[in-house]
Amino acid sequence: MAFEYAPAPESPAIVNIRPSYGLFINGEFVDPKDGERFKTVNPANEEVLAEVASAGPSDVDTAVAAARAAYDTVWRRLPGRERAKYLFRIARIIQERARELAVLESIDNGKPIRESRDVDVPLVAAHFFYYAGWADKLPYAGLGPDPRPLGVAGQVIPWNFPLLMLAWKIAPALAAGNTVVLKPAETTPLSALLFAEICQQADLPPGVVNIVTGAGDTGRLLVEHDGVDKVAFTGSTEVGRLIAKSVAGTRKRLTLELGGKAANIVFDDAPIDQAVEGIVNGIFFNQGHVCCAGSRLLVQESVAEELLDALKRRMAQLRVGDPLDKNTDVGAINSAAQLEKIRSLSEIGESEGAQRWSPPCELPERGFWFAPTIFTGVSQAHRIAREEIFGPVLSVLTFRTPAEAVEKANNTPYGLSAGIWSEKGSRILAVADRLRAGVVWANTFNKFDPTSPFGGYKESGYGREGGRHGLEAYLAH
Known part of the structure; x- marks a missing residue:
């Protein structure tokens, strides 16, 4: 029920x-x-x-x-x-x-x-x-x-x-x-x-x-x-x-x-349900209006299908609507100009061949709204994988080895943040050391503390x- x-x-x-x-x-x-x-x-x-x-x-x-x-x-x-x-x-x-x-x-x-x-x-x-x-x-x-x-x-x-x-x-x-x-x-x-x-x-x-x-x-x-x-x-x-x-x-x-275009990297030994919560928090928190948002999901091929199924089930439970309702998960886009940018880049993602998916979502008639969205079949060449959308839009890419994950994660002009999901502490530390990002979260995302420094590299x-x-x-x- x-x-x-x-x-x-x-x-x-x-x-x-x-x-x-x-x-x-x-x-x-x-x-x-x-x-x-x-x-x-x-x-x-x-x-x-x-x-x-x-x-x-x-x-x-x-x-x-x-x-x-x-x-x-x-x-x-x-x-x-x-x-x-x-x-x-x-x-x-x-x-x-x-x-x-x-x-x-x-x-x-x-x-x-x-x-x-x-x-x-x-x-x-x-x-x-x-x-x-x-x-x-x-x-x-x-x-x-x-x-x-x-x-x-x-x-x-x-x-x-x-x-x-x-x-x-x-x-x-x-x-x-x-x-x-x-x-x-x-x-x-x-x-x-x-x-x-x-x-x-x-x-x-x-x-x-x-x-x-x-x-x-x-x-x-x-x-x-x-x-x-x-x-x-x-x-x-x-x-x-x-x-x-x-x-x-x-x-x-x-x-x-x-700006940022953070990679959220999920390895095959990651706790899937925990990772899904981190992915959702990483990209749909504050409608994706987050400079360190995990807007690029890099998932290991062997668990990609399982993880995406779980992610879609979770996204179907997100409640979009009145920001003052305590049940709301995803609020309004901040302005008409930002909404137009999100729509434009999402349409470009479709035109470049990526597959777009959003859960069934009834949006309010007035105001600035955009349904939580994921793109699969994304390559490094797609604009949605390179440009900061600054909205609730996730690009999904896959990888086979940790070296490939690091290479794809670092293949961006930005370097603000990243996330790593794995049960192996040694793997987390080894990968984090090779990521060119100012903040790297391990088995979590978007965690802030006044005692911890925050900032980026490159652009x-x-x-x-x-x-x-x-x-x-x-x-x-």
Whole structure:
């Protein structure tokens, strides 16, 4: 007998979304000097959520000046233990307002509430707690006896994990003694603006954190600003290249966390059911809007048929729908533009001869939706095996030997992450050592921890975020 799910909606009433938002500069919300605004929409139903200010050149100038003043007069002069108190306070407020933050993130981003509630927000608080602990211990981080902050950090974050990427950027910057001007993604600004309220609630000194909203032009103004000492960017490889060019030849420090096309490698001795759960989590978590998503499944030929049968059975149980329903597994695609990219690349996969399969799936009529999809019969030459789709689309390839698996896994311009499934520890270690990927998971996937560094090689960027390594990018030593 099949279980029938009753709706289990989380209430949006816990969130107070304002009709209009200004820029957060020097501890206050202010109107943009250029007067421009844009709308942010709920991707699950296309309803307008709020009007948000778009920062122009004079607004970015003001924000950077506020960050510089706060750095020179207050923040850099505070002992580490005093900076830590603010970070601890922010972490506790995030925990206290966790339900509110999770609901807002799901409304603005489209991800299922159980992911916002159980993954994103707890990790956000954990990052602030973790780096609060480092704030008075910087000389013991292995980065020299007298590490010093760089100054003003200009940070640009993506739309797939808006609040978590904010934490990855802001927490180590503040712990190290820097001040921040952060630009959230145009389609997901609301949780960053709620974080601005949390900064006010924590009595963070004005100017230590500034948040300027806007589109790509605002981000460009920030990273190219002469008053910025450190640039941190998470997003597409294409934009990362432009930022690297703009920063080249300047005194600015730069870290880039860019795209990925991760291989999830399943050997013939892997526990099939466990591997299937890892595959599903690797590609359908957050609708595949994950830079380290396991979007290429490499499965050993002898178990390929068995594994694919099990994977299809599991995919048939995935529930696609309302992000605020606690039963939902796969939420809405973040924007119309991203949905069009996913559709286009999927159609190209079919035209190139790969076999497409999706489980029976009734999609909502309004909003941006795409059914979980796998492609079999994929070769290394197919675009769906080479290009980052950034959606719930899995390309399946096969291999016969560990050497072939490694060669296929590394045959990509990216190098962000990988997964290995095997019962042999020696095999896992041997293969992991040969994979050109910044993060390699063993018999799991998409596991994150604030104590562990994250970052890539090749076109996936450079620098590390998280752990002790995440401090290095914000310190001169």
